Amino acid sequence: MMRVHIIRDEFCPLELYQNVFEKLSKSEGIIQFIHSQNEILNSNDADDMNSQQEENLSAEKIFLSFSQLYNVCNAYRKKYLIDQKDHIFLLTGANNNQNWFSNMDYHENNYFVQVTEWDLFFGPEIEHSFVICYQIMAWLLKRNIFSSEKEVMDSIHLKPIGCVMDFCQQKKDITLKIRTADLCPKCLKLIKAKDISFNFLNQIFTLWEDIRKNIIFRERADFLNFKGRIIINPVFKTLTFPDFGGIQIRLPPKQMAFYQLFMSEIDGIYFAHLDNLKERLKDYYFAITGKDGSELDNIYEYPYGVASELISKINHEMNKNLGTTLASFYRIKRNTNGPHNIIIGREYVSVV
Numbered sequence: 228m229m230r231v232h233i234i235r236d237e238f239c240p241l242e243l244y245q246n247v248f249e250k251l252s253k254s255e256g257i258i259q260f261i262h263s264q265n266e267i268l269n270s271n272d273a274d275d276m277n278s279q280q281e282e283n284l285s286a287e288k289i290f291l292s293f294s295q296l297y298n299v300c301n302a303y304r305k306k307y308l309i310d311q312k313d314h315i316f317l318l319t320g321a322n323n324n325q326n327w328f329s330n331m332d333y334h335e336n337n338y339f340v341q342v343t344e345w346d347l348f349f350g351p352e353i354e355h356s357f358v359i360c361y362q363i364m365a366w367l368l369k370r371n372i373f374s375s376e377k378e379v380m381d382s383i384h385l386k387p388i389g390c391v392m393d394f395c396q397q398k399k400d401i402t403l404k405i406r407t408a409d410l411c412p413k414c415l416k417l418i419k420a421k422d423i424s425f426n427f428l429n430q431i432f433t434l435w436e437d438i439r440k441n442i443i444f445r446e447r448a449d450f451l452n453f454k455g456r457i458i459i460n461p462v463f464k465t466l467t468f469p470d471f472g473g474i475q476i477r478l479p480p481k482q483m484a485f486y487q488l489f490m491s492e493i494d495g496i497y498f499a500h501l502d503n504l505k506e507r508l509k510d511y512y513f514a515i516t517g518k519d520g521s522e523l524d525n526i527y528e529y530p531y532g533v534a535s536e537l538i539s540k541i542n543h544e545m546n547k548n549l550g551t552t553l554a555s556f557y558r559i560k561r562n563t564n565g566p567h568n569i570i571i572g573r574e575y576v577s578v579v
C-alpha cells in the first residue's frame with residue numbers, strides 16, 4: 228500500500244481541494260489517498276460558506292520558492308507525525324519562482340501542484356481538478372519509475388510528443404500531454420524493465436483514462452450541444468452527471484432543497500408564488516436534514532433577496548463544475564418578466 232496525503236495551503240480554495248480529493252479517493256488500487264487532517268470534513272454542510280473568502284484568494288499573485296513549498300509539507304509531517312515513507316502533495320494557490328506547474332522533492336517524498344492559472348490553457352469548459360489529478364498521478368508514476376531526480380531529468384522529452392515525460396517548456400504544451408494522458412513507446416519500455424506493480428500502474432492508467440475521456444468529451448459535448456443525465460441524491464446532497472465523467476456537485480441543504488423545488492416544476496416558478504410552494508420545499512428540506520424547515524422562512528419574503536442568493540450560489544457551482552455551456556441546461560435560469568426555470572428535459576433527471 229502506498230500512502231499519499233493530499234493537503235492544501237491557504238491560497239488553494241477548499242472547494243477545489245475537495246473536488247480533487249474526491250476524484251482521487253474514488254480510484255481503486257494500491258495507492259491510498261489520505262485527506263488532510265487540517266480540514267474539517269463536512270464543511271460543505273455550511274449553508275453560508277462564504278464566497279468572499281474565495282474572491283480574496285485570487286486577488287494577488289503569491290510567489291514561493293520550491294523549498295518554501297516543501298517546507299509546508301515538512302511542517303505537516305511533523306505536526307501529524309507522518310511516516311517518512313508516506314507521500315505528501317501540497318495543492319498550492321501560489322506561483323513559484325521557476326514557473327513550474329508542479330514538482331517533487333525526491334528524497335523527502337514531498338510534492339506540490341499549483342492549482343491556479345489552468346484556465347490560461349484549458350478554458351472555462353474544463354474542470355481544473357481533473358488536470359490537478361493528472362499531475363498527481365504523473366508524479367507518483369515518475370517517483371516509482373526513477374531512482375533519482377537526475378534520472379527523471381535525463382528521461383524527459385524536450386519536444387512535446389503527448390507523453391507524461393514531456394517537459395512542457397512552453398506551458399501551453401501541457402494541453403497535449405493531458406489530452407492524450409499517455410506514455411510513448413520508449414517510456415513504456417522503461418516501465419516494463421523496472422518491474423512496477425500491475426495494480427499501481429492500473430490505478431494510474433484508469434484515472435488518466437477518466438481524465439482524458441472527460442476532457443475530450445466536454446469539448447465535444449460543447450460542440451454537439453449534448454445533454455446528459457443528472458442524478459439527484461438528497462441524502463448525500465449531491466448532483467451527479469454520469470455522462471460527463473461522473474462529475475459530482477455537492478450542495479448545502481438549503482440549496483439542495485431549493486434546486487429540487489425548481490426541478491419539480493417544469494414550467495418554472497415565479498418568486499411571487501414561492502409562498503404557495505412552502506410545504507413542498509419543506510418536505511425536500513426535511514428529507515435532507517430531518518429538520519422542520521423553519522429556517523427556510525425568509526426565502527419566501529419579498530423582495531426575495533434570499534431566494535436570489537440561493538440561486539446564484541447554485542448557478543455558480545454549475546458553471547464552475549460543468550463549464551458555462553453545459554451548465555446552461557442545469558442552471559436555474561431567470562427569464563425576463565417570466566418565472567425562473569431549469570431547462571433540462573426531465574427525462575434526463577432521476578432522484579435516488
Ligand SMILES: [Zn+2]
Pocket residue numbers: 384390391392393410411412413414415
Ligand atoms: Zn515518453
